[in-house]
Amino acid sequence: NAGVTQTPKFRVLKTGQSMTLLCAQDMNHEYMYWYRQDPGMGLRLIHYSVGEGTTAKGEVPDGYNVSRLKKQNFLLGLESAAPSQTSVYFCASSRLAGVGDTQYFGPGTRLTVL
Amino acid sequence: AQSVSQHNHHVILSEAASLELGCNYSYGGTVNLFWYVQYPGQHLQLLLKYFSGDPLVKGIKGFEAEFIKSKFSFNLRKPSVQWSDTAEYFCAVNRGNAGNMLTFGGGTRLMVKP
Numbered sequence: 001n002a003g004v005t006q007t008p009k010f011r012v013l014k015t016g017q018s019m020t021l022l023c024a025q026d027m028n029h030e031y032m033y034w035y036r037q038d039p040g041m042g043l044r045l046i047h048y049s050v051g052e053g054t055t056a057k058g059e060v061p062d063g064y065n066v067s068r069l070k071k072q073n074f075l076l077g078l079e080s081a082a083p084s085q086t087s088v089y090f091c092a093s094s095r096l097a098g099v100g101d102t103q104y105f106g107p108g109t110r111l112t113v114l
Numbered sequence: 115a116q117s118v119s120q121h122n123h124h125v126i127l128s129e130a131a132s133l134e135l136g137c138n139y140s141y142g143g144t145v146n147l148f149w150y151v152q153y154p155g156q157h158l159q160l161l162l163k164y165f166s167g168d169p170l171v172k173g174i175k176g177f178e179a180e181f182i183k184s185k186f187s188f189n190l191r192k193p194s195v196q197w198s199d200t201a202e203y204f205c206a207v208n209r210g211n212a213g214n215m216l217t218f219g220g221g222t223r224l225m226v227k228p
Contacts, residue, residue, distance in 0.1 A: 004157075031214055033215075035218075040123065040220050040221070041220055042118070042120075042204055042206075042218030042219050042220045042221050043158075043204065043206075043216075043218040044218070045215055045216070045217075048215065058215065059217075090157065090158065092158075094214050096214070101214050102148075102160050102163065103160075103214065103216060104160075105150075105157045105158040105159070106157055107156070107157045108157055
């Protein structure tokens with residue numbers, strides 16, 4: 001099993017450009033998450049999904065959109081990138097949202113917005 | 115709002131020294147508690163978790179953590195660190211009745227000198 005994979009690993013954008021980050025998991029997990037990691041702030045939840053076709057807002061959703069058309073994929077979109085979105089983005093998945101269920105993380109995407 | 119505090123942002127130790135990293139949370143209800151580790155250039159991996167039972171939890175690589183409900187704390191410990199423990203450590207909390215969304219602390223960077 002590859003676990004959780006993310007594409008691309010690195011990306012540089014100019015302000016105003018758009019892009020989509022892809023997360024894929026092969027563990028048949030129901031729940032998927034997108035986080036951003038900034039120095040000194042830990043990881044903050046952007047959006048999450050509790051199953052195919054569903055999405056919900058997390059702690060910092062503004063400026064991002066997501067889609068979960070297939071159970072194994074969770075896409076994060078930036079419609080008009082801003083320098084404040086420079087960050088490392090992590091995707092995660094979990095089997096269920098049960099008590100104590102472990103989230104498994106992908107390797108991250110480092111995004112720089114100039 | 116629920117918050118998670120890791121008071122030590124940077125810790126430098128020599129090999130064989132003992133380690134204790136603090137984690138405090140603000141929510142008073144039922145919680146599930148996690149410690150994740152991020153080795154340089156890698157994604158987050160679960161070290162250990164607590165959701166019920168014995169408040170002293172043992173994880174991988176000789177790490178353990180103790181849940182002290184009265185202090186709202188879940189400190190991570192290791193009796194003797196190794197150079198390979200150099201990493202960033204994140205405490206995370208989720209409420210038992212709020213699905214699996216995690217709130218992360220800001221992280222602690224540990225450097226172990228050989």
